[in-house]
Amino acid sequence: MARRLFVLGLDSLPPYVLYEGHDGGGFKFIRGLVEDSARYLMRTCHPPITVPAWMVMFTGRSPGELGIYGFRHRRPGTFDSYVVTSQDVREPAIWDDLGRRGLRFGLFGVPPTYPPRPLNGFMVTDFNTPGPQKPYTWPPWLRQELQSSVGDPLFDIVYRTEDRDAARRDLLAMVENHGRIVKYLAEGKAWDAFIYVEIGIDRAHHAFWKYFDERHPRYTYHEVYSRVIPEVYSRVDSWLEEMARGPLRDSIIVIVSDHGTKSMHGAFAINQWLEQEGYLKLKERPRSPGTDLTPDIIDWDHTRVWAWGGYYSRFFFNVRGREPHGIVGREELEDLVREVKGAIMKIRGPNGEAWRNEAYEPQEIYPVAKGDAPDLTVYLDDLNWRPIGTVGWPSNYTDRNDKGPDDSMHDWLGVLSVYDPEGTVSRGDMGVIDITRVRGLLEELLASR
Known part of the structure; x- marks a missing residue:
């Protein structure tokens, strides 16, 4: 029986955290997984930002080839702007091409996938979804199933706020919500490859980095806020450990970020x-x-x-x-x-x-x-x-x-690790991989199952 491929996208996770151990104790299971993985430094695109970086990764095309240069775009010849959506992505992604060859894909939170588009499998759209009142799934009837079984997704939170207690509360609730829905989908749906991007990592970094990273020029220790980022890491870590012993048993597990994070001076x-x-x-x-x-x-x-x-x-x-x-x-x-x-x-x-x-x-x-x-x-x-x-x-x-x-900036290097429970993938440091080459690596993994 062919093994499945699970991609956990941790938006903005830097090598400093995952490979150098500066995680505040949040990643325990994942650190062990990474030690047994092929590890790359993933060099991101110009510009180093969530949109377009994830779609660069999954299409193998540069932002210039996609015609997507950021989260928002200027309307030519005007001062007006618009937010990039899935309708602006005109190059085929890995799930488009391999889906036509019969592979079934599950997607959750991959930017930009709102509004949902057909694929061979199922999807729940990304953080840019206006809310659960809008269509957010493929197939369309999956939305009603989620609403009755596990509830609507929490697509995003307000993270640029002085009310950091509310940001912490909402952040932890969102990560828990995402994990619950992905578990339901991974257990109950048929898939060969599943890609789940957790935007909560990025939101935690932007909202709480100066309380976490002692290198920050305005580092401030706070008995609650300094633990938020490790707490978010720990929630994701515990979730993945549970999944690895359940629906992801025997699966190839890829952990990847779209770019890194550094302190805003x-x-x-x-x-x-x-x-x-x-x-x-x-x-x-x-x-x-x-x-x-x-x-x-x-x-x-x-x-x-x-x-x-x-x-x-x-x-x-x-x-x-x-x-x-x-x-x-x-x-x-x-x-x-x-x-x-x-x-x-x-x-x-x-x-x-x-x-x-x-x-x-x-x-x-x-x-x-x-x-x-x-x-x-x-x-x-x-x-x-x-x-x-x-x-x-x-x-x-x-x-x-x-x-x-907002006390963090994006950085050029993200992470990419590949864990194969059967040991057919080499362990150790593999050097630097360009973000446009990640799609090819995923295709090789799917072909070698």
Whole structure:
């Protein structure tokens, strides 16, 4: 009988935690599993963010080939944005191609899979699902079955909040809810491969990292909050141990993250900097710190560049003929891009310390760039500093995120371990694997069963 493949996706889990043992004692069973596994450092994509990283992993295509450059996208030629969904994924995923060959897949929480699309098997959609009042399963009737048997999924929580007690409560409830539903599906449904992504790991990191990681520049010990991340790890760990002795017995178990996590040293007001450098002009001085950059406050006749904030920054050039109020001629663009990239490299820290900044044009990081790619993708100080898009701050430097508490950043390296109970997969460190190569590895595992 062919063995099955179970993929546990732990969103944002870094090697520092899983391989170096900085888990606060939360991973006991999983650490033993990893010791008996093939272990890789998984290098993520540009940009290192949940959307598009999971779909890069499962399609084997870069963000440029997918035409997906982040969780939200700009509508071409406007200031408006939209949230990426499954309808924006036009490349086949592993479950599409192998499903046509007869393999049955189960999916839970894989971003972005809302709204649900047909597959050979079953799915429950991801954290971006608006709520249980919307269709969230394939096949459609699975939704009613879950509602009557184990309840609706908790798709996400509010994690950027000052009410950390509520964040902790909701986080633990969500992880428990996910585990209960996945157990029900794994035990009761037919599948050859099951992919479960737990977004709660990522939410725990963003909400509680400064209470957990002693390397954080604002590390604060708290008798409750400092235990939240290990508590979340422990819940997942105990769940997997139970599953490995039950429905996952004899299965190949893959543990993988889409990117890593690191401490946020601070935030940098990227549009304020663009204004100071003469690339962006506002009609008037913002009235309060943290003012959103909206099109009505921009002097478009004198603006050549503006940016979005986030864990990375996307720069857009005000190109004539492409933008509604474009002033930059196509013949000027190459020189302007070179000039702006040079200016970015000169950005230094609040005390004049050197930063490791990066700025890439689409063709520098993607084989092709479909859709509305940003003109530049920008990282500050090797992802230690968060670019924020709001304006009106007394300084370009602040120690906090402008959209609510968030004390961690994403990092380039995630984890990938492959445990085979029959021992046919090599044990030990296997080096670095690119995120686009993970799909091929999973296909090899499924073919070797």
